[in-house]
Amino acid sequence: MPPIRNVRARAAVLLHRVVFGGRSLDAFLTDTQVAERDRPLLQELAIGSVRHYYSLAGEVDARLHTPLKPRDAIVFCLLVIGLYQLRHTRIPSYAAVSETVAATRQVGRPWARALTNQILRSAADQGPIAPITEQARLDHPDWLIEQMRLDHPHDWEHMLRASLSRAPLALRVNQRRIDRGTYLDRLATTGVSAHSGSAPDAVVLEEPMGASQVPGYAEGLVSIQDEGAQWAAELLAPQPRDRVLDACAAPGGKALHLLDRCDGIELVALDQDQARCEQMRTECRRVGADPRIVIQGDAGALTWWDGKPFQRILLDAPCSGTGTLRRHPDIKLLKEASDLPRYHAIQSRLLAGLWRVLQTGGQLLYCTCSVLAEENDRVIDDFVMATPDAMLIPIDAAWGIQTRHGRQLMPQVDGPDGFFYARIEKR
Numbered sequence: 001m002p003p004i005r006n007v008r009a010r011a012a013v014l015l016h017r018v019v020f021g022g023r024s025l026d027a028f029l030t031d032t033q034v035a036e037r038d039r040p041l042l043q044e045l046a047i048g049s050v051r052h053y054y055s056l057a058g059e060v061d062a063r064l065h066t067p068l069k070p071r072d073a074i075v076f077c078l079l080v081i082g083l084y085q086l087r088h089t090r091i092p093s094y095a096a097v098s099e100t101v102a103a104t105r106q107v108g109r110p111w112a113r114a115l116t117n118q119i120l121r122s123a124a125d126q127g128p129i130a131p132i133t134e135q136a137r138l139d140h141p142d143w144l145i146e147q148m149r150l151d152h153p154h155d156w157e158h159m160l161r162a163s164l165s166r167a168p169l170a171l172r173v174n175q176r177r178i179d180r181g182t183y184l185d186r187l188a189t190t191g192v193s194a195h196s197g198s199a200p201d202a203v204v205l206e207e208p209m210g211a212s213q214v215p216g217y218a219e220g221l222v223s224i225q226d227e228g229a230q231w232a233a234e235l236l237a238p239q240p241r242d243r244v245l246d247a248c249a250a251p252g253g254k255a256l257h258l259l260d261r262c263d264g265i266e267l268v269a270l271d272q273d274q275a276r277c278e279q280m281r282t283e284c285r286r287v288g289a290d291p292r293i294v295i296q297g298d299a300g301a302l303t304w305w306d307g308k309p310f311q312r313i314l315l316d317a318p319c320s321g322t323g324t325l326r327r328h329p330d331i332k333l334l335k336e337a338s339d340l341p342r343y344h345a346i347q348s349r350l351l352a353g354l355w356r357v358l359q360t361g362g363q364l365l366y367c368t369c370s371v372l373a374e375e376n377d378r379v380i381d382d383f384v385m386a387t388p389d390a391m392l393i394p395i396d397a398a399w400g401i402q403t404r405h406g407r408q409l410m411p412q413v414d415g416p417d418g419f420f421y422a423r424i425e426k427r
Helices: 007-019 036-051 053-063 070-088 093-106 110-126 134-138 142-151 156-163 180-189 228-236 253-261 274-287 339-355 377-386
Strands: 169-173 194-196 202-205 222-224 243-246 266-271 294-296 310-316 358-368 390-393 407-409 419-426
Touching: 007 036, 007 070, 007 093, 036 053, 036 070, 053 070, 053 110, 053 134, 070 093, 070 110, 093 110, 134 142, 142 156, 169 253, 180 194, 180 202, 222 253, 228 253, 228 310, 228 358, 228 419, 243 253, 253 266, 253 274, 253 310, 266 274, 274 294, 310 339, 339 358, 339 377, 377 390, 377 419
Parallel strands: 243 266, 243 310, 266 294, 310 358
Antiparallel strands: 169 202, 169 222, 194 202, 358 419, 390 419, 407 419
16 A cells, blocks of 8 residues: 555554554554644544544434445545544535545545545534434543543542543743742743743743743753652752652653752653663763663562662553553554553552662652552552561642542643642651
């Protein structure tokens, strides 16, 4: 098949890779087969159709008189792309229909031209079909709806709605280089609308833009980091001359924030992935930090450790990412309930391993970007029960809600992502 230049066809291919291939969307959004001028539309169609896949797929199913054969799943994806344009964009319906119909040839299914035209034209004329399943109505998989309902009986619907919104672009000001007020003034002089975020160093832009367009980004004045993630440095609060470990550090935002906020600390930024370590070193150079703080190693093993204990440890543990669905909507299609015990085991292993390198009297801050209790309170509960010298330190904060062992920040429309924090002291 020749290269696919039609942006609707490319978006359908990306959607197919996620839904039927189990591949992450992030890896394909820098698609080289699409002209640079078409890239924003490709990202809009691909991300948006994944975000609203359950409702869109439900309507496509309702409009298909005969189910498509498995080998023609790419046509189903193209219909979802077409329907997304009609339901969630300002693209004129005639353009959405005609361009999507034209894409049938590009995906190697010219026979589907008439079918695609008929379904999309009727969808444009008749309006949406009411969803008949809960996952279509809420645009989340059944397992996640049920888990959210169990874990957050008072907030689950609000959290699901927030997870369908578009995440704002939040920045973290490098206080060593510029204070937040001065940076906001600089944005105003360049015509960029922004406001202070809830975290002390956070600035939130009113309109998104690429990193290279953010004033001061190339100079290292600011970094892109969600407001919720910025609480880690505040909660860990190391003292001068403390030895500090960021145990799963990539992409490096929290480690560099610790350097910004805490004078005189000895920081080690650890990650087991070589490529991600190189990316962190590049980020260190951008903001003027020493790239030698980055080392490669498995936080759950001790082969990387030099034998010197740490007074503070940050464990931003691998997790389901259910607090970041706005930014990574493909999580809804790639993760299943059966993944949660696996993450729980990884998180528990990391906690047990890192506890061995924490000095008596030191503190460990456990953090995830998950909103599910299996990865949060239950991990901490198991660890504290099995570890006699572990004592929970309460988190007194105005943000989020108190849980049994920590504090849960909910995903919010125009606000932060969902994060969990728990603080443990070694007694």
